[in-house]
Amino acid sequence: MSLLTIVFKNLRHRPTRSLLTAVGITVGIAAVVALTGLASGFQKSWEDSYRARGTDLILARVTSRDPLPTPFSMKVTDTLRATPGITATGGVLVDLMSIEDSPTILVGGWEAHSFLWTHLHVDAGRLPAGENEKVIMLGSIAAEVMKKKVGDTAQLDTESFTVCGIYTSESLSENGAIVMPLGSLQALTTKEGMVNFVNMKVDPSLDPDELARLRERIEKQLPGFETFSTTEVSQANIAVQISKGMSVATSLIAVVVGAVGVMNTVLMSVFERLHEIGVLLAIGWRRRRIVTMILLESVVLSVLGGIAGTILGVIALRILEWTPILRGRIAPDLSFLVLGGAMAVSVVLGVLGGLYPAWIGSRMSPTAALRYE
């Protein structure tokens, strides 16, 4: 028998109460896993979409922080192309469109013949031939959701487009999207000559200092514009920031609610066992062993809830990933960082919840506790 034996037996002695507390923690930690996984996955897939294209830098308006930033004239690409260190550019116009019976889909207009197209793996059909060809390419998940194949037509806004190809990309968000020649999307959305971003490839031999100087030069040449690395652009994205903020806020609420729940349970248990604590002190247990026992009860309870909550959160995310409305739109991050983070939250919650009861228990005088029956 060890201290842990006593801890587990104490928790099992009041099974309903322990179970209900653990269930409360399970739900809280599941919410932490789900929201953190979604937010982190959202940021990651945003970054992936740039990395997959081979983009090194992105140009956007200074004020633009939303996923569909303010459009601007693509004449700036002339300046960029003339800037030493930039090896290629590709203008991108993006829009969200509701297409036929399918849920809203991200539609990207990419500059024809730019490097943006080269990373796509064409599963069927072909790439668009020219800037104003009235064709679209569907990401593999978008094709599945829209139930379209090469040669079919799709109604985008007021016009009909032919599906010229179906592609797969390393980026999940691209797989759930539609891409088309930039000119066609500009015409469709009456944004002729406009883009939301310019993707740039830079000379790979540039070191970080030279890259920083290049960015300064671009921003000086183009007032009102800002350059972003792929990580920065996803971090600066207001949607990413909101989703991360919501996940942090939910996690904090889960910690506070969970800690109060654990504290309530452990405190009740300590008050019910004051005479036992008195006996333990009388027979020679040091106060720190009492503190350890009570904290362990609290931590074991919350870690058990944390394990169940992590599993539940992962299951919930997997289910969400396969629901028709979200399929291809979310790529939850279930990395060790996210899952380990949720477990760490449960440990913190257990320690916080156990501190006050442990303090109460350890402050008892053995004689007072022995009288407490």
Add this chain to the structure above:
Amino acid sequence: MTPPPLIEARSLTREYDGGAVVALRGATFDVRAGEFVSITGPSGCGKSSLLNLLGALDTPTAGHVRYDGHDLAAIDDLAAFRARTIGFIFQSFHLLPTLSAIENVQVPMLESGLTRAGRRDRAASLLGAIGLSHRCHHLPAKLSGGERQRVAIARSLANEPKLLLADEPTGNLDSASARSVMALLQQIHRDRGMTVILVTHDAQVAATGTRTLAMLDGLIVSDTAAPAHGSGQES
């Protein structure tokens, strides 16, 4: 030459509520190693308060207790002192309800530094010695009152203390169980040469000891060993 006393209690006073209640009024006595001392007296006479002071569970308002020549007030880690030196037996047994008999006996050993196997073996041996091997894995709720008190006695011996303090050990037992528990305490005293101090208000139980201190209103009013052991009180 007489050996020095194991316990020296001098002018022990214990007041509660800022002096509104005086439980002890200056008790002075010695207990020698190997004695079986019964402290007797009516309810509220200060017996339990005295036992708490002797057991280093409480501190006197005035006076002091010396154990083996060491003033308890000067001992930093009283918990370690209790774990090492004193075995406690309570009227209500105070076994942990969630633990089996053998686990209850091991509880004080968590402070002993013994290995897990060492703790288990010693607990099994102690339960065997008091004839409860067959009840090792029973929870206290499944044991009779007498059996529970025997498990509590085994627990009190867990760390091989020199001193046993028993507070009304038969108070919650029927007469047959009470006789059996007292016989066990006598056997432990005899076989292990342990010093036993027992508090009881039952004259028959008190007679089991080799010496009786009678208390009334916080004073020791008689000592069957007096004057040889130098007992008395100061009020």
